[in-house]
Amino acid sequence: MRCHGYPVKMTFRSGEALSGTINMSSLQASVHNKLSCSDCHYGFSSEEHPKRHFATRRDYTLASSENCRRCHFDKYTKTMESIHHTMLSQGNLEAPVCIDCHGSHGISHISKERALIAKRCQRCHAGIYDIYAKSVHGNALFNENNQDVPVCADCHTAHTIEDPRTLNYRERVPDMCSNCHANEAIVGKYGLSTAVVDSYLSDFHGVTLKFYRLQKGALNKPAKPMAVCTDCHGIHNINSTVGPDATVVKANLVKRCQKCHAEAPKNFPDSWLSHYKPSLTRAPLVFFVNLIYKIFIPVLVIGLVLQILLHIWRYVVNR
Amino acid sequence: MAFSTVIQEDRVRRFSPGRSVEHLAHVITFVVLVCTGLSQRFYSLDISQWIILHLGGIDNVRLIHRFAGVIFSFEVITHLTVAAIGIVYKKWQPSMVITKKDFTDVVHNIRYYLGIENSPTRGGRYTYKQKFEYWGILTGVLMMMLTGVILWFPAVVTKFLPGEIIPAAKVLHTNEALVVFLIIAIWHVYSAIFSPEVFPLDTSIFTGYISKSRMLREHPDELAEMEEKPLEDIPTSS
Numbered sequence: 001m002r003c004h005g006y007p008v009k010m011t012f013r014s015g016e017a018l019s020g021t022i023n024m025s026s027l028q029a030s031v032h033n034k035l036s037c038s039d040c041h042y043g044f045s046s047e048e049h050p051k052r053h054f055a056t057r058r059d060y061t062l063a064s065s066e067n068c069r070r071c072h073f074d075k076y077t078k079t080m081e082s083i084h085h086t087m088l089s090q091g092n093l094e095a096p097v098c099i100d101c102h103g104s105h106g107i108s109h110i111s112k113e114r115a116l117i118a119k120r121c122q123r124c125h126a127g128i129y130d131i132y133a134k135s136v137h138g139n140a141l142f143n144e145n146n147q148d149v150p151v152c153a154d155c156h157t158a159h160t161i162e163d164p165r166t167l168n169y170r171e172r173v174p175d176m177c178s179n180c181h182a183n184e185a186i187v188g189k190y191g192l193s194t195a196v197v198d199s200y201l202s203d204f205h206g207v208t209l210k211f212y213r214l215q216k217g218a219l220n221k222p223a224k225p226m227a228v229c230t231d232c233h234g235i236h237n238i239n240s241t242v243g244p245d246a247t248v249v250k251a252n253l254v255k256r257c258q259k260c261h262a263e264a265p266k267n268f269p270d271s272w273l274s275h276y277k278p279s280l281t282r283a284p285l286v287f288f289v290n291l292i293y294k295i296f297i298p299v300l301v302i303g304l305v306l307q308i309l310l311h312i313w314r315y316v317v318n319r
Numbered sequence: 320m321a322f323s324t325v326i327q328e329d330r331v332r333r334f335s336p337g338r339s340v341e342h343l344a345h346v347i348t349f350v351v352l353v354c355t356g357l358s359q360r361f362y363s364l365d366i367s368q369w370i371i372l373h374l375g376g377i378d379n380v381r382l383i384h385r386f387a388g389v390i391f392s393f394e395v396i397t398h399l400t401v402a403a404i405g406i407v408y409k410k411w412q413p414s415m416v417i418t419k420k421d422f423t424d425v426v427h428n429i430r431y432y433l434g435i436e437n438s439p440t441r442g443g444r445y446t447y448k449q450k451f452e453y454w455g456i457l458t459g460v461l462m463m464m465l466t467g468v469i470l471w472f473p474a475v476v477t478k479f480l481p482g483e484i485i486p487a488a489k490v491l492h493t494n495e496a497l498v499v500f501l502i503i504a505i506w507h508v509y510s511a512i513f514s515p516e517v518f519p520l521d522t523s524i525f526t527g528y529i530s531k532s533r534m535l536r537e538h539p540d541e542l543a544e545m546e547e548k549p550l551e552d553i554p555t556s557s
Binding site for chain 1: 359362368371372376377378429431432433434448473474475477478481482483484485486487489490491494495497498501502505506509514515516
C-alpha cells in the first residue's frame, strides 16, 4: 500500500495503461476486506515484486481472473462449462471472465440488489437488456423494484451459462418457469394461477416434451422442437396475458402454431384451453363430455362387476 | 354360406372360418391400440413409459397407434358392410339387433341370479349379454374412429369447426377408449375365460364349434330353431 496508494500505473506492450492506484474505500467495502493483497496477487510482496509482461490490458484481466480459482474452485469449474468459456477458448478474448462481472478490488455481494445482475449482463447484451426491460418482468424490476421477478441469471444461471439455442436448453424451459409459476408463495400474491405448469405438462405438448426428454440419446431425436412456455409467451419480451397486452399474446399464438401445424387456421389456438380447466363458462363441451364419463365409467364398472359376482354366486349355489 | 354339417353328434357349428379370422384380427389390432393408446393416457405410469420407450419413443407410438387405428377402422367398416349385405341380400336374420326381449331378459336373469325366478333366460343366437357387449363396443369404436381422425388432423378440422372440438374430441377419445377397454377387460375376458361355465377358455370363436350341451344351456332357442329348419335356411352369421 505504500506504493499503490500513490499514482502509479502499469503499461502494456500494446501501449495501453492501467492505473495501479488502489481506491482504499472501495477495498474496505468489498467482501474481501479481510484478505491481504498477496492472497490474490500471489508471488508479490513489498520485497518481491517480479516484473511481468502482458501484451494487452485484456491479457492482464484474463490472467488475473485465474487467481479467483484458488478459493472459488467450484464456481471456476462451473464457468468452464459455460458458453462464455467456450467462446474464450475459441479465441474470443472479449468473452467475460470472473472480473468482468464481479469487479476486482470492489467486489460486493452479488445477490443483494437484483437489478444489478441484469445491469452486468447489459454491458455486453444491451439489445436483449432493452427488450427485457420492457417485459412484464423487467418492468416490475426496474420500475417497481420488485425482487420476485426473474433476472438474467435465474434462467441462464450465474456461472454454468449454457448456450440457450440448444434443444437441451429449450427442453428445460418449463422447469425454469415453474421455479416461480408453480410456487404459490411467489406468484400467488399477483393473482397468478400455479395451475399453468400442470395444465401445460399434462396436455399434448407437455407430455410429448416429457418423453422427448426421456428419449434423449437412446432414441431418435424429436421430429420438431416441441412448443414450450416461451413459444407462446415470448422469451425476454414476456408480456402480461391480461390487460392491453392480451391481444398481442393471442395474435402471436397462431403464428407459433403454424410453425408446426402449417395449415392451422385462425381459430386453431382455441383448441388450446389457455391453461384453464374446462368449466361451464370455459369450454362447456369439454366439461360436459368429461362429466358424462366421470359418472358413466364408475357405473359401468360397478354394473359389470356386480353381474359377474351374481353370476358366480348363482353358479356356486346351483352346484 | 351353409356348412356341410351344422349339427353334429355332440357339437354345433357356430362360426364360419371367416368369423374366426375376423376375431383374431380384432384381437391383434385391439391389443396394439390398447398398448399404444392407454400408455399415452396414463403416461406417468412406469409401465406406460416402459412401453413407449421400448416402442421407439412417443412419436413412433403415435404413428403405430394411428396406423393400427386405420387398420381397425377398416376391419370395422368391413364387418358392417358384410353384415349389411348379409342382411339385405342374403336374408340373414339380424340376430344382433337388440329387441324388447333383451331388456326383459336382463331383469329376468338378475331375478334368476337372486333366486326369484326358477330358470335362466332362453338365449337365441346371441344372448342379451353378448348383444349389449357388441353394441357397447361398436358404438364406442365408431366414436373413437371419428374423434381419432379429428385428433390426427386438428388443423384441418378447425377450418370448419370451432377450436374447442379438439380438446373435446381428446376427452371423448381417451374416455371412450377406457370404456371399451374396461368392457373387454372385465366383461369379455370374464365371459370368455374366467366364467366357470367356459373356463379355461371358450374356444368356439377359434374352432368355430360349440358343444351341444353348452348350446342347449346358453342358446336353447337357436338350437331349437336349427333342429326344426332345413340346413340352408339357418343363418350362420349375424
